[in-house]
Amino acid sequence: MADKVRLGLIQLCGCSGCHISLLDLHEQLLDVLPALDIVYAPIVADVKEIPEVDVFCIEGGARNEHDEHLMHEIREKSKVVIAWGTCAVYGGIPGLANLYKTEEINTTPYYTKTTDNPGVIPENGIPKLLDTVKPVTDVIKADYILPGCPPKPALNAAAIVALLNGKDPELPKKIVCDECPREKENVFPKEFKRSFEGTPDNETCLFEQGYTCVGMGTRSGCGAMCPSANMPCRGCYGKTDAVLDQSASTANTYANAGAPALEIPDKVGLLNRFSLPAALISKKVQK
C-alpha cells in the first residue's frame, strides 16, 4: 500500500482515549501525518458522510443499534478494518455492563437521587441499546486487532507504518510480567490484599506480595506501566495469542495460591475487567 493511505477513524462505544493516544505521538505526528489522508474522523474533522477508505480504525465496540449499523457501513466501504483498542477488540470497560440486564443499564441512570422525574426513560430520536456490548470482531470481520486501553502511541505508529509498507502489523506476543522490572521469586502469596492495604515493596513482584496483579494473563506492549507506578496490572491489553481466554489463564495462576484466592472480592470484575464480552464466562453470566 504505497503513497498516501486514505484513513478513516471513528469512536463508537469507547472513550476516545485511542484517538488521544494517536495524538500522543506528539512531534512525530508531523512525520506520520503527511503519509495519511484522513478522509473521515468526526472527532477532529467536519465530514458527515463515510467515504471509501483504505484503512479504517474503529475505536470502541457496539453498545447500540447505530454503532452496529456504522460498523457494517464501514466494513463495506473499507479495504482494511482495524479493531482499534481494547473496547473494539474485547469490549473493554464498557463491557462490564454485560454483568447486568440491559434493562438495568437503560433505566438506572433515570432513577438516581438527583433525578426529579424518576422513571421517564428517553426513547425519541436516540438509538436503542443492544442486549450486550459487542466487540467490533463480533459484528464484522476485522482484518487486524490492535489492543490496549489505549494502545501506546508507538503501537499505533508501528501499525500505520506496517500498513504503509504493505506489511501486516505485528503485536507483542509476551505477557506483562515479561516487561515488568519487578523481581520474582516464583512463590505464591499466602493471602491477598486490596490495593489500598499496606505499602507495596517497590522492587518485588506485586502478585507475590499478595496484590491482585493480572499481568500474567495479559498481553505485553504497555511496558508494564501500572506495576511500574506501584499499582497492579488490570489486564487492559487483553489475552495473548497463546491462550483461549484471559480470565481463565489468569485464574489458573491464582488457583495455585489455594483458598485465599477464593476470598478476593469481585473476581469476575477483576479477571474480566477489560474483556468480559469476549470471555468464555460471559455466555454463562448472561444466563
Added chain:
Amino acid sequence: MGKVTIEPLTRLEGHGKVTITLDDSGKPTDVKLNITALRGFEQFVVGRPAEEVPRIVPRICGICQTAHHLASVKAVDAAWGAQIPIAAEKLRELMHLGNMIHSHALHFYYLAAPDFVLGPDADPAVRNIIGVIGAAPEVAKKAIAMRRFGQTIVEAVGGRPIHPVTGIPGGQAKVFTEEKRDEILTEMDAMIEFGQEGLAIMKSLNEKYLDTIKTLGVIDTWYLGLVKDGKHNFYGDTLRFMSPDGKETMDFKPSEYTDYLGEHTVDHSYVKYPYNKKVGYPDGLYRVGPLAMINVCDSMATPLAEEARKEFVETFGKPANQSLAYNQARLIELLSACERTKQLLEDPEITSTDIKAEVQPKAGNGVGVVYAPRGTLFHNYETDDNGIVVKANMIVATTHNVPTMEKAIQQAASVVFK
C-alpha cells in the same frame, strides 16, 4: 414543514445530533440536541470494590480521564473518611493540571482554532488540525508541545498519560522523583510563554470575529464553577452558582450537592438536564466550563491569568454570556494552569515520600468534585461495610452544558434560518 438533521456532530468526543424542524416559511419551530450514547457506568460500578472504581471511571472520557480518576478517588476517600497527606493532595492537583494543560491545548488548537485560523468559510475537509499545520505551522508546533508537556506531567505523577492509576484511597501510590521534577521544570517557562501567545492569538481573532461572537449563541443562563477562598481553582473545594445577571451567588460544598443540583430527564436525549434546584427547572439551567469558571470567581489565583481575566471582563462583561467567549476563557485557564503548575513544581513538598495514609473500608457515602476541562464533575458513591459500591451517581462535565448548548443552538438556528 421541513427537517434538518446535523449528524454526526463533529470535533467532539461522544455522540450527538441536532434535529431542526422548520415551518413552511423556513423558520425553525423546534430545535433538539440528541445525545445518542449511553454506556451505563452508574450501573456497572455497582458491585465493584470502591478502590477499583478510580481505575474504571477514567474510561468515561479519554480526554479528561484524569479528572474522573481524581473525582472518583476523592469520593472514595470521603465515603471512607480518609484524610490524605498534604503532599498527596499536591500531587493530585499537579496531575490534574497536567491533564488540564493537555486538554485545553487540544480543545483550543485542535478543535476550535481551525474555524478561526482557516476561517468559518473554509472547506470543511481542510478545517481541522492538519489544515492548521499547513496554514500556521508555528502555532501547530506550540500546540503539540503544550499537549506533550501536559501528558508528560500526568504520566510522571499518575503512572500513565491516559487513564492514570496512582490515586488510591488514602493518597497516592507513587512518589514524584526530583529528577523527573527537574526535567519537567526545564520546559516550564516556555509553556507559560506559549500560554500568553495563545491568548494573544485569541484576542486578535476575537477582534476579527467580534460581531459573530457578540451575536451568535448568546444566552442568559446561570453559571456553576469551582473556587477556593473565592478564587478560581481547578481542584477547589467550594462550588459556586452565579445568576444570569451576576447579582446572586450561592456557595456550597460537594457533600451538599443534592440540595443544589437536580436532574430532569427529557425524552429525546440519553443525557439528563441538570439545573439549579434552588431556582427550579427550567429556569435554573446553567453552564459550566471555562466561561462559567471565569464568571463565578472573584479573581484568578495567579498573576498573569488575573490580568487576562480583568481584560476579559472589560470586553465581555461579568458575567459574560457569549458562548463563543468560551475560547478566550479557556486560554486564560490554560495560562493559569501553567502558572500554577510552576508553583507546585517549585514546592519542595511535591517530592515528599509521605503520600499515603492507612485507610479502612466502611459503609459510607462520599462525593468527589473536581473541575474537569469541560466543567464541574461530580462522582458520588455509597459503599457497604466491605467498601463495595452499592450505588453511584455521576454528573459529568459536558452533561451540565447539554441543555444550554441546546438553547444556544436554538438561538443560533433562529439567527441562521431567519
